[in-house]
Amino acid sequence: MECVEVVEIVNDNKLQMQATKYAIQGLTFDWYFVFSQGQIVLNNENIKAINIAGFWIQINKLEVKLDDEGVGYDLYNTS
DSSP: OEEEEEEEEEETTEEEEEEEEEEEEEEEEEEOSSEEEEEEEETTEEEEEEEETTEEEEEEEEEEEEOTTSOEEEEEEOO
16 A cells, blocks of 8 residues: 655646555554544654544654564654
């Protein structure tokens, strides 16, 4: 599974779109009636978000270090 980050770049009055593809290293989700919360690990960063009515809102961003077995743990909270 992969995730794509799309960024708008304005240069000399020209609008360009740049897409960067990331491999998802891990993900977890908890679904509830009206909302959900989840987190994904990509590029050794753990991103937590909530989903309300289909809109994902990032609630914090943590940097993660993976050990030799691929298990991640938080280094520090950057939010």
